[in-house]
């Protein structure tokens with residue numbers, strides 16, 4: 256069997272906004288591998304797959320003739336299901352996403368037979384609290400972790416700080432708000448950076464994640480300020496947000512986690 260055969264099928268698609276879609280994908284004729292929440296799969300399409308109307312031309316991929324492959328964090332729970340879910344942002348100049356946005360339910364694509372990645376809760380002791388900070392589709396790996404671990408009844412505190420330009424770009428907002436009501440150990444803070452465009456007045460926090468963090472919101476949310484001795488912070492999405500959050504966290508004594516030097520800041524840069 257060719258390793259580039261289109262080996263998976265799109266079974267479900269939700270258009271969250273014109274620039275964001277949720278895709279559920281099932282393997283065709285093979286079993287989904289087990290994975291740890293926070294890991295990613297690689298999705299691929301051939302260059303001849305149609306591109307979304309209005310996207311930029313992509314002469315380079317067409318010339319190679321090779322499958323176009325990119326990494327996507329899994330959003331679904333790791334409790335075995337027949338599908339895996341992804342949350343994808345459109346990049347008009349990109350090679351793959353304008354093609355993914357043209358997929359319809361029933362269409363075939365390529366999915367890596369193994370899922371991988373180190374951006375998981377495996378390195379965090381069970382007694383530590385966890386703050387998940389994301390911009391845009393950076394929420395994806397946290398959805399898998401929360402869908403898996405909140406249901407399983409972890410005792411630690413979890414919080415999500417999710418930043419986006421507009422409220423309609425805050426994917427999974429309803430589900431996260433529901434988790435906030437359902438689980439005493441979970442808090443959800445959506446943050447909008449351009450509130451002037453909202454149709455209804457935005458009553459939540461505004462601006463950038465790092466500016467919100469330095470207002471010490473956890474004094475109210477948790478009743479105490481997160482400290483390196485009791486909290487790990489995960490950062491995912493836009494590299495600029497990650498850089499800015501890393502700076503403010505390091506000023507408070509948090510350290511980047513690496514294999515050799517355990518720390519409390521865990522990062523997944525999407526580009």
Ligand SMILES: Cc1cc2nc3c(=O)[nH]c(=O)nc-3n(C[C@H](O)[C@H](O)[C@H](O)COP(=O)(O)OP(=O)(O)OC[C@H]3O[C@@H](n4cnc5c(N)ncnc54)[C@H](O)[C@@H]3O)c2cc1C
Nearest residue numbers: 325326327328342343344346349350351352392395525526
């Ligand atoms: C471990 C990992 C997990 C990832 N998980 C996700 C995910 O869950 N959802 C997702 O949408 N993307 C995710 N990405 C990014 C994804 O792999 C692609 O880079 C992205 O979809 C763009 O692909 P493209 O071929 O359309 O653009 P390319 O031709 O590869 O162009 C890349 C450019 O697109 C921009 N870009 C890349 N990702 C994004 C994004 N998410 N939002 C806005 N602009 C972007 C950057 O400017 C980047 O330089 C992940 C990346 C990594 C490394």
